[in-house]
Amino acid sequence: MNLNKWLYKTVKVTYSPFRELICSLHVLSYPDHHTARLGWTRDMQQTMSPKLKEQLLKWGEVTNQWLYLLDYVDTVQLEESYAEEAIDQLRYLSTDDFRKCILGAKMEAPIETLTEFEQAIKTDAERMQRELSDLLFEYHQNHFSRELYRIEPWLVKAKHELMSEMETAPLSALQSIHPRFELNDSELIFYKAQTWRFRYSDLNSITIYPSTFIAPHLLVGIDTPDIVVFQHVDIPGQVEQRIGVPEDLLRMTKALADKNRLQMLQMLFYHPYCTQQLEDITGLAKATISKHLKILMEARFVYTERRGHYVFYHINKHQMEMIKVDLDQFFDQPKIVKKGDY
Known part of the structure; x- marks a missing residue:
C-alpha cells in the first residue's frame, strides 16, 4: 500500500x-x-x-x-x-x-x-x-x-x-x-x-x-x-x-507524597476497607487515617460506599490510571507549542 x-x-x-x-x-x-x-x-x-x-x-x-x-x-x-x-x-x-x-x-x-x-x-x-x-x-x-x-x-x-x-x-x-x-x-x-x-x-x-x-x-x-x-x-x-502546573496534578502528586497514604492505596487497590479495619491493619490512630483518606478523596483516588453503619473506602482505578496520563500530558506541553502558529 x-x-x-x-x-x-x-x-x-x-x-x-x-x-x-x-x-x-x-x-x-x-x-x-x-x-x-x-x-x-x-x-x-x-x-x-x-x-x-x-x-x-x-x-x-x-x-x-x-x-x-x-x-x-x-x-x-x-x-x-x-x-x-x-x-x-x-x-x-x-x-x-x-x-x-x-x-x-x-x-x-x-x-x-x-x-x-x-x-x-x-x-x-x-x-x-x-x-x-x-x-x-x-x-x-x-x-x-x-x-x-x-x-x-x-x-x-x-x-x-x-x-x-x-x-x-x-x-x-x-x-x-x-x-x-x-x-x-x-x-x-x-x-x-x-x-x-x-x-x-x-x-x-x-x-x-x-x-x-x-x-x-x-x-x-x-x-x-x-x-x-x-x-x-x-x-x-x-x-x-x-x-503553569495544573492544580489537579498538584493535588494528586501531593496525595501520593506520603508513605502511609501510598500504603493505604496499595491495600485499597485489591479490597475495600472501613476506617476501623485500616486502624487495625496500619496501627495508625483513627483521626490520622481519616485525615489521610480525606486527602486521597480530594485527589479522587478513593470513593466511599456505605454498608449499614460502616463506610467503606474503594480505590478509583480510573484515577490511578489517569495519573500516568496527566503526567504525560504535563511533560508533553513544550512539544505541543509550535513556533509560527500565529
Whole structure:
C-alpha cells in the first residue's frame, strides 16, 4: 500500500463549531486541568448567572464532563456549519438515542443505582432533552458565541494549513499533531492510559478537528472504522498561560507524597476497607487515617460506599490510571507549542 496516497484519500480535516463548544464546556467543568484556558474560564464564570453555572456543572457530571456528547457527534458523523444546527439536531433526537447519548454505559444500569438526575434522564427523557437543548442554546448565544467569533479565524487557518501539508506530505503532517499520536508503515498508535493500535486496513476514515481547548490532551474517538483526532491550535496568549502546573496534578502528586497514604492505596487497590479495619491493619490512630483518606478523596483516588453503619473506602482505578496520563500530558506541553502558529 502507498501509505501517503492512502492517507491523502482517507484523512479529512474539519472545522466543527459545535465540537469546539462542547470542548469549552469540558474545560469549564474541569478548569484546574487546563492551564492555557484558566484566564478564559475565570472571565466566563464571572459573566454567567449562578443558575447557568449550576446547570452546566450538573450536566457535566452526568456526561463525563461533556465528553459523551463528543462521542455522540462522532457516531453520527455530524458536519454542521453552525453550532445552532447541531443543537437543533440534538433537540430532535429520538428519546432512546438521547438516553444513550447522555448516559452511555449507565443506560443499562438498574434504576436504583442512578442518581436522581440520571433517573430523570432515563424516565423523563423528552423533558430533559428540551432542558439540555435550551441550556446549550443559552450558553452559546449569551456566552460562547463571542469566543467562537474570536477563535474561528485561527481554527479555519489551522484547517487549511494542515490540508495544504497533507497535499505534499500526509504522513509527516499527521505525525506533527500530537507527541502521543504516531503512525508507522502499517498502523496508527495512540498512547493514553493504555496503548491503542489500529491497522490501516481496518479503517475507513480518519477525521482531524482543530481545537483551541484540548491541549495538553490527546483527545481521540477510537470507534473503528472511523477514527477521530483533535489537533490543538494555539491562539494569542495561550502559550504564555500554559506554563503553569495544573492544580489537579498538584493535588494528586501531593496525595501520593506520603508513605502511609501510598500504603493505604496499595491495600485499597485489591479490597475495600472501613476506617476501623485500616486502624487495625496500619496501627495508625483513627483521626490520622481519616485525615489521610480525606486527602486521597480530594485527589479522587478513593470513593466511599456505605454498608449499614460502616463506610467503606474503594480505590478509583480510573484515577490511578489517569495519573500516568496527566503526567504525560504535563511533560508533553513544550512539544505541543509550535513556533509560527500565529
